[in-house]
Amino acid sequence: MAERAGWAAIAARRSEGLERRFLASGASVVVIDARATLAEGLAAARQLADAVQANGAALLFLIGRREASAVAAAFEAGATHYLAMPFAEGEFAQALRFAQRHAERLAGGHRAAAGRAKLVESEAMTWRWTPASPARVALSPALAQATGHAEEETDLSRHVAQRLLGRGGLRSALHAVARLREEGGVSPFAHNAQDGRRVAHHLMLEEDAIVGHVEPLDAMRASDTHPRDPLTGLDDGYGARRWIEGRLAQAQAPVLIVIGLSRFDMVNAAFGRPVGDAIIRSVARRIERLAAGSGGARRRLVARLAGAEFAIGLPPPASLDEAEMLAGELVAAIARPFVAGEHVVNLTARIGIATAGGADAGQLLRHASLALADARDGEAARVRVFGDAQEERRAENRRLELDLRLALDEDRIEIVWQPQVAVASGAIAGVEALARWNHPVLGELGAEALFAAAERSDYLAELSRHVQAKAIAAAAGWTGALAGLRVAINVTATDIAEPGFATRMLAMAAEAGLTNRLTVEITEGGLIEDLGGAAELLAELRSGGLRVAIDDFGTGYSSLAYLKALPLDTIKIDRRLTQDIAGSPRDRIVVRGVIDMARSLGLAVVAEGVETEEQLSLLAAEGCTYYQGFLCSPPVDVRALEGLVRAA
Structure with missing residues (x-):
């Protein structure tokens, strides 16, 4: 049914190594058919739950006759979607599409999901045979490497095929090809590789x-290629080298990014190794x-x-600018809260970047590690570059700071x-003010x-005041x-910490005659460090006639403590929760x-x-009381x- 709906499906009939097989497949949707074996299905879901969540995938759970207890158990085990009997083939296909949309949202949108799929494809062990050229088969780089072939194409003579597949494997392969031509869909076969491992195609x-997708069925050994x-x-680490x-x-001269999580040992100490x-x-x-964004064929x-510690290697023609831009995105992404069970964990990252410049693999790794150490020692900069190029980048940063300074002085920041x-x-009741800079x-x-x-310069507070x-x-x-x-205007964590912020904001609102129409929106991340001080500041703003909203509610800091302790008028549900409602x-x-x-x-x-809609x-x-988004404008x-207001 999945194949007829246009999906490439890989069947897993055994539970052994299920998590590893899922990770190796690169699949974005897992389907567990538990219609006749609920207990086994729930066990499989529990086995896959962490990997599905960590990979931003979806888990569609098929159950028998609709039973509330079975549905609850499926979600408790890790399912993200379910489908209960009886259902038609079209309903199953639609459920797959909903699951895929869920995975795309977790990946950051269709483009991000497609980029990740390209990365997975580039790492997959696959071969491609065109019957019009029966003596040739194209191997993916990973498969060519695993089988000891330097080229991505090799002669597929019967002698070579038998050496790679074995006599029994060659017969199974020919039967699978005949079955595929007759029935279509996906036709699997398995054989023992030269090193004794069991391999499926x-x-x-x-x-x-x-096209054959090659899947090792036995756990990979430390000596694997x-x-x-x-x-x-x-x-x-060996694979990186x-x-x-x-x-x-x-x-080629790659650019290497090394990412270090700051004080991660405290996470293990506080919450335990499983968390x-x-x-x-x-x-x-x-x-x-993030790394998969635009890697393309390289x-x-x-x-x-x-x-x-993690590493990202960018092949040529990647530039230092591209690496630093990606590093900034990585810092921001890791700063968003992580959830593990009932725990919410906040992390920070430091990053070191190095270019090859004639260095060997060991030197490049050391240079990037030294840059990382430099970043960890620094008070402000979380990204450091090793070598002379760092000075050039500093000059570019100073230029950008000057551009921002001029933009503020010459009033180029638009609202x-x-x-x-x-x-x-359907009436437009309010607006959120947002900044734009035409650089x-x-x-x-x-x-x-x-x-x-x-934020990378000294003008964050000044920019915030200017926009407000x-x-x-x-x-x-x-x-x-x-x-x-x-x-509604946005307020940053820097604003909250600034002495006299509430007095200044109330004075601006009163002078403009907006005291009864102004809402201050504060991102939850700006409140978490000092909940008591934030409560006092918000109370002062509300007593002066302003309304107060928490922006991005549901991104990780959400808890009853905030709703209980803070004097609020509005909460704004984060766009990710909004889009997940469907x-x-x-x-x-x-x-x-x-x-x-x-x-x-x-x-x-x-x-x-x-x-x-x-x-x-x-x-x-x-x-829900109000909404904003591209559905309106x-x-x-x-x-x-x-x-828009007149039309509404």
Whole structure:
């Protein structure tokens, strides 16, 4: 059924090594057929749950006649979706599509998921045979390496095939090819490799060729040619060294990024090794997704070196600029909270970067490690580059800081507005003010990129004040259709820590006549370090007439403690939760719980990132008050905003 729906399916009939086989397959969706064997299905789900979660995949659980206890048990075991008998083939295909959408959202969107799939494909052991050229077979780089072939193509004479497959394996292969041509779908066969390991081939038809996906069925040994870290499924330190040596042997100069998690030993000490291992796997998946972004045909290295250190290798023509941009994204991604069971863990990362510059593999690894040590010793900079290029980059950073300084002085930072819509009536009740910078070289930079750049300089606080003041001043002059809109402005952690922030904000609002229309949105991450101080600051703002919202609620800091301790008016549901509401019943229950808690406390709820009518309909059914997102409008200038308000 999956094959007829257009999926390439790999069957796993045995539970031995199930997690390793899933990681090796690169699959984004797991289907567990437990219609006749619920206990075995639940055991398999529990075995795969960590790997599915860590890889941002989906787990579709098939059960017999609908039973509430079976559904609950499936989700408890790790399922993300379920389908109960009776169901038609079309329903199963639709369930697969929902599961795939869930995996894409976890991967950061369709493009990110496609990039990760390309990375997995580049590492897979596959062969491709075109019957029109019966004497030739194309091997993937990984398979060519594993079988001792230097070239990606080799003569597939009967002698070579028998040497690789063995007499029994060759017969099984010929039978599998005949079965594939007759029946289509996926035709597997297995044989013993030369070193005694059991190997499976999953044959599929692709246009005019037959493609075989090679899967070792026995656990890989330390002496294998393509070593893997058993905890994360990434390359290990030996594999990293071999990747570098391979590039240098081809006169290529790769760029190496080494990532170190700061004080990770405290995680193991505080929560235990199982939690630490789960976090390491989650870190690996975030690194893998980012590193896979645009590797294309040139395979990037993604490896776990040891403990809490990882490496990314960028093949030519990667530049130092590209590596540093990726390093900044890695720092930001790892700073987002990790969840392992009932624990929420916050991590920071330091990164060292080195270019080959004629160095051998050992020197390149050492140079990157020295840069990492330098980053760990530094107070502010979390990314350091080894060598002379670091000075050049520092000059570029100073230039960017000067550009930002000039942009602030010359008032080049613009404000755009995203509508916040009442779910019940469809009327635009308010707007969120967002910053835009039209950089002369880089083009338009959104608020996220703009503030990330400012954070690397000394202008974060000044930029935040500039944007707040400009937004308030602009809204103060609104008349007609815009005059009654509420205005939400963002506040950073730096603002919260600034002495006199509340007094300054209240004074600006009063001078602009916006005291009763202004909402201050604070990201949860800015509150976590000093909950008591944040509560006092928010109480002062509310007593002065402003409303207070927590932005990105549900990103990891969410807890009853925040709702209990902080004086709030609104919570904004993070876009990831909003988009998940159209996924599994479990996702919907989480959103429902957030909305119910907020309403019980008398708080308004704004759902961010609403993009489809289905999402809006489900949010309305759960009692959400307002929404914002591309379903209504992207951020727009004031003229377009006025047209939207009048139309609404």
